[in-house]
Amino acid sequence: MNAKIGIRPIIDGRKAERENLEEKVMSMAVAAKELIEGNLKYLDGTPVQCVIADTTISGSAQARDCAEKFSKENVTATLSVTSCWCYGSETMDTDPNTIKAIWGFNGTENPGAVYLAAAMAAHAQKGYPAFSIYGKDVQDKSDTSIPEDVQEKILQFARCAVAVGTMKGKSYVNVGSVSMGIQGSYCDDQFFQKYLGIRPEFVDMTEVLRRMKNEIYDEEEYKRAYEWTRKNCKDGFDNNKPEIQHTAEQKEEEWKFVVKMTMIIRDIMLGNPRLKELGYYEESLGRNAIAGGFQGQRMWSDWQPVGDFAEAILNSSFDWNGVRKPTILATENDTLNATSMLFGQLLTNSASVFADVRTYWSPEAVERVSGWKPEGLAENGFIHLINSGAAALDGSARSKDSEGKPCMKPWYEMKEEDVTACLEATQWCPASAGYFQGGGFSSQFYTKAEMPVTLMRVNLVHGVGPTLQIAEGYTVVLPEEVHDILNQRTDPTWPTTWFAPRLTGEGAFSDVYSVMANWGANHGSFSYGHIGKELITLASMLRIPVSLHNVERKDIFRPHCFAGFGTADLESADYRACQAYGPLYR
Numbered sequence: 001m002n003a004k005i006g007i008r009p010i011i012d013g014r015k016a017e018r019e020n021l022e023e024k025v026m027s028m029a030v031a032a033k034e035l036i037e038g039n040l041k042y043l044d045g046t047p048v049q050c051v052i053a054d055t056t057i058s059g060s061a062q063a064r065d066c067a068e069k070f071s072k073e074n075v076t077a078t079l080s081v082t083s084c085w086c087y088g089s090e091t092m093d094t095d096p097n098t099i100k101a102i103w104g105f106n107g108t109e110n111p112g113a114v115y116l117a118a119a120m121a122a123h124a125q126k127g128y129p130a131f132s133i134y135g136k137d138v139q140d141k142s143d144t145s146i147p148e149d150v151q152e153k154i155l156q157f158a159r160c161a162v163a164v165g166t167m168k169g170k171s172y173v174n175v176g177s178v179s180m181g182i183q184g185s186y187c188d189d190q191f192f193q194k195y196l197g198i199r200p201e202f203v204d205m206t207e208v209l210r211r212m213k214n215e216i217y218d219e220e221e222y223k224r225a226y227e228w229t230r231k232n233c234k235d236g237f238d239n240n241k242p243e244i245q246h247t248a249e250q251k252e253e254e255w256k257f258v259v260k261m262t263m264i265i266r267d268i269m270l271g272n273p274r275l276k277e278l279g280y281y282e283e284s285l286g287r288n289a290i291a292g293g294f295q296g297q298r299m300w301s302d303w304q305p306v307g308d309f310a311e312a313i314l315n316s317s318f319d320w321n322g323v324r325k326p327t328i329l330a331t332e333n334d335t336l337n338a339t340s341m342l343f344g345q346l347l348t349n350s351a352s353v354f355a356d357v358r359t360y361w362s363p364e365a366v367e368r369v370s371g372w373k374p375e376g377l378a379e380n381g382f383i384h385l386i387n388s389g390a391a392a393l394d395g396s397a398r399s400k401d402s403e404g405k406p407c408m409k410p411w412y413e414m415k416e417e418d419v420t421a422c423l424e425a426t427q428w429c430p431a432s433a434g435y436f437q438g439g440g441f442s443s444q445f446y447t448k449a450e451m452p453v454t455l456m457r458v459n460l461v462h463g464v465g466p467t468l469q470i471a472e473g474y475t476v477v478l479p480e481e482v483h484d485i486l487n488q489r490t491d492p493t494w495p496t497t498w499f500a501p502r503l504t505g506e507g508a509f510s511d512v513y514s515v516m517a518n519w520g521a522n523h524g525s526f527s528y529g530h531i532g533k534e535l536i537t538l539a540s541m542l543r544i545p546v547s548l549h550n551v552e553r554k555d556i557f558r559p560h561c562f563a564g565f566g567t568a569d570l571e572s573a574d575y576r577a578c579q580a581y582g583p584l585y586r
């Protein structure tokens with residue numbers, strides 16, 4: 001069952017008041033429900049669902065009835081609404097497991113905002129973080145509309161709360177373990193369980209080989225998948241020295257292998273009812289995964305075809321079965337970058353793009369090696385985002401929005417022509433033989449469009465715990481010959497994105513160099529659009545402090561009680577609040 005938002009209409013219980021206000025308060029609840037259900041979608045593409053309490057709530061008896069109803073409906077967040085004075089601690093949602101918000105109507109006939117303030121004080125004192133929603137301008141009592149600023153806050157709260165609810169109770173599947181000493185691939189059980197409500201699981205990479213050898217996959221689907229792949233996934237240039245290139249026959253075998261591998265990893269993560277029909281009941285169940293990672297290097301890639309095809313296709317919004325939800329599979333089993341990908345995916349319902357944060361190109365260095373003085377978005381330099389062979393094909397930026405502009409879009413909005421264009425933009429180059437002796441194919445594309453994107457990264461810092469980094473910016477298009485010169489200096493068989501963070505002139509966003517210099521690890525994930533403010537709200541729900549961002553102060557929306565930890569320096573207050581509340585789950 002998808003996570004729902006529970007709406008709690010709150011009222012003053014005095015007979016005359018109740019009779020006078022019942023309709024108004026209920027109409028606020030209905031309006032909030034309609035707003036949320038009409039605007040937000042779950043990751044599966046269906047509209048987000050809200051449940052309204054059976055009665056208005058004037059005290060603890062009705063609060064209990066409401067909590068009972070919500071507990072049967074998988075309500076993971078509550079929005080209390082009111083237009084009048086009510087009794088704060090007697091009506092509030094005291095379930096420690098729900099994410100909370102209150103919308104107090106800004107009218108002065110019956111002061112909903114006074115209740116809101118009293119209720120916020122109660123939440124702060126009792127230790128339940130809650131978001132406060134209050135319109136900027138006074139409304140008439142008879143006005144049943146939701147002002148735009150309130151709409152924005154309700155939707156931001158609901159979108160992030162649904163993301164929290166969607167993660168809860170799922171699994172993270174480590175296929176393999178630690179890749180090349182990358183700390184992010186040491187899956188931290190406590191982090192996943194306590195901060196995200198996600199159960200980490202381990203599956204040895206030999207399981208992929210067992211299923212391959214014993215043919216534990218759907219042969220009919222495999223035939224279709226293979227045919228589709230050979231028709232739609234273009235062979236790319238072989239960058240290896242002729243004497244170590246694999247033969248055409250070897251490559252043909254590798255194609256068969258990587259298609260099967262993709263299906264097998266998907267089945268391990270998500271299950272597949274066909275496997276039950278084939279006599280493999282346990283395998284058919286899958287592992288309830290919301291994300292996973294593939295170790296790959298080196299115990300696999302030293303002698304088996306690389307995981308790039310599986311990673312790139314699973315992370316994309318489509319495969320041989322058509323358009324479908326991307327399945328996050330992190331390169332090098334970097335579990336923390338998988339978490340970054342997951343945050344991006346849950347907030348946009350679109351593919352997330354995994355990347356090495358590889359090179360800072362200063363304007364001077366670009367000019368020195370290419371003769372071109374960077375201008376436009378590239379003016380202050382840029383960062384080369386390039387994964388070692390795999391990235392969601394959506395990252396090629398060939399999908400088009402309703403105005404015909406390049407974008408990455410919610411997977412369920414992908415059109416046939418978007419899929420074709422992403423496939424057209426991608427070539428599959430034989431893997432670099434120096435690094436990857438087992439062969440296989442890397443996904444090669446160039447993000448050839450100026451798109452608003454947000455780069456993000458979850459880190460674990462001893463003494464602090466998890467932290468989140470956010471850099472909003474743009475993908476950059478370089479003159480063709482400059483792109484070639486820069487890209488040829490690294491492995492040109494990999495997917496490339498040139499990224500320019502939006503500078504603010506302050507702190508880590510004084511210049512592009514500082515953004516790269518402050519990045520917490522070798523990897524990041526980017527998502528379409530400027531979603532920094534949503535990420536900040538989501539992180540505050542999970543009690544993950546944000547250590548770097550370029551979001552304007554006016555857009556920062558965290559639980560009201562965070563102000564109790566300080567209002568001048570929001571970053572420090574965030575750290576203190578997250579530490580005081582601790583992780584969401586115990």
Ligand SMILES: C[C@H](O)[C@@H](O)[C@@H](O)C(=O)CO
Binds near residue numbers: 297356387
């Ligand atoms: C091929 C190399 O081993 C790369 O995979 C390596 O540089 C990384 O991606 C490290 O993040």
Ligand SMILES: [Mn+2]
Binds near residue numbers: 355387388
């Ligand atoms: Mn890497």
